[in-house]
Amino acid sequence: MFCPHCGKEIDNNASVCIGCGHSVTKLNNVPQDSSSAGWWWLGFFIPVVGFILWCVWTGSTPIRAKKALWGAIFGIIASIVIPIILYILMVVLIFLGMNYSFY
């Protein structure tokens, strides 16, 4: 395997990197959980993927799982609300257009 800190090739069973001295076993055994905004956007644009990731990660990496879930929820809300807003806007514009054409 390679050290995640310096990239030096080290023994698979090594607990400390011989190159930089960082502990490496902890990084390999515990999944890294971070609240990266990228997972939110992934869930937002592809809600199905967001829900799947939430199901998969909710036990191991809850912060990341929650991020993907919220992205998916907002993605679904946006996919319902945005067309309604566009529809209302279109109706208003047609209505205004019709009014102007009469004068």
Ligand SMILES: [Zn+2]
């Ligand atoms: Zn290293």
